[in-house]
Amino acid sequence: MTPKTLTFIARSTPYGNGRAKALLDMVLSAAVFDQTINLLFMDDGVWQLARNQQPATIDAKDLSAALGALPLYDVNNVYVEARALDERGLTPQALAVDAKPCDDTEIAALIAGSDQVFAL
Amino acid sequence: MSDLVLPDHRRIPLDRDGYLRNLDDWNPEVAEHLAQTVSVSMTPAHWEVVEVLRDFYRESGLSPAMRPLVKLVTRELGTDKGRSIYLMKLFPGNPALLASKIAGLPRPTNCF
Amino acid sequence: MSTLHIINKANASQGLSSCLRVMLPGDGLLLIEDGVYLAAQLPALPEAVRAHVLQEDLQARGIALPGEGSALFTVDYAGFVALVCAYARSVSWS
Incomplete structure (x- = not known):
């Protein structure tokens, strides 16, 4: 089976509903199948990268901590929409995980270079 | 799967795949017994x-x-x-x- | 190869505006489910992007079909399937 390029676009806040967790599970599962994976945080999804999340206070698992384990799953192409950070007063330096900031053109290229795209 | 029964008759609830239902139930003794359920002797x-x-x-x-x-x-x-x-x-x-x-x-x- | 961008929610501020920013010439836009509520207030589309709306979802919600000269093409379910097949990939901006 030739590996496919799968791009996952995380667009949801981490704890408001199950979407962020569901997308992360998809990413980790796909990674086990030796696929080429891009993970892009866009729109409200950039909140998943906020530092100092302490979701134990609401009895939730720390999603950003799981994101820290992505390199172990060979998920190394992690991107973040620069505009979304900017709009929310976040900076690429102040994130819980390393993510490469990208603009609209780069995001368009990422999508165009993918076999499948999942946005959640 | 049913509960894990320790020698002192305490019952530790397991899920249907034999994993701990409550992660807080874990301790080294429980681990030894979980290992036995899958035929592993701990070293x-x-x-x-x-x-x-x-x-x-x-x-x-x-x-x-x-x-x-x-x-x-x-x-x-x-x-x-x-x-x-x-x-x-x-x-x-x-x-x-x-x-x-x-x-x-x-x-x-x-x-x- | 181009991408079909699918919008199925009525909240334009998120899915639609994000997808419009990252569309490339030759890409397609398709409004389905609650996304059809955006038919009447669709912003200007990027260059060389074709926009479609699912007829069944319009009718179900009592929304008028796009008139002559509209930038929106109406498709039925069969047309929906044909569209998905015509593009290299689709993205649901749900």
Whole structure:
């Protein structure tokens, strides 16, 4: 089976509903199948990268901590929409995980270079 | 699966795959008995892998599947031990499933 | 190869505006489910992007079909399937 390029676009806040967790599970599962994976945080999804999340206070698992384990799953192409950070007063330096900031053109290229795209 | 029954008759609830229902029920004694359910006799080599898994779960909230488990063990215990064959010897069949079970972690979700 | 961008929610501020920013010439836009509520207030489309709306979802919600000269093409379910097949990939901006 030739590996496919799968791009996952995380667009949801981490704890408001199950979407962020569901997308992360998809990413980790796909990674086990030796696929080429891009993970892009866009729109409200950039909140998943906020530092100092302490979701134990609401009895939730720390999603950003799981994101820290992505390199172990060979998920190394992690991107973040620069505009979304900017709009929310976040900076690429102040994130819980390393993510490469990208603009609209780069995001368009990422999508165009993918076999499948999942946005959640 | 039913409960795990300890020698003193305490019952530890397990899920249908034999994993701890309440992760807080874990202690080394429970681990020994979980290991018995999958025919593993614990040695120091087993314990160090179990510790690595527990630390990883505490940090990330994840039960690693096989490949990330190998990378994790490589990172924490060195390249000699971070090999499938080594883990297969310790946890025959499916190291990711067996080791998570003994370590008291949830079943790795993306693992068959 | 181009991408079909699918909108199925009525909240334009998120899915639609994000997808419009990252569309390439030759890409397609398709409004389905609650996304059809956006038919009447669709912003200017990027260059060389064709926009479609699912007829069944419009009718179900009592929304008028796009008139002559509209930038929106109406498709039925069969047309929906044909569209998905015509593009290399689709993205649901749900």
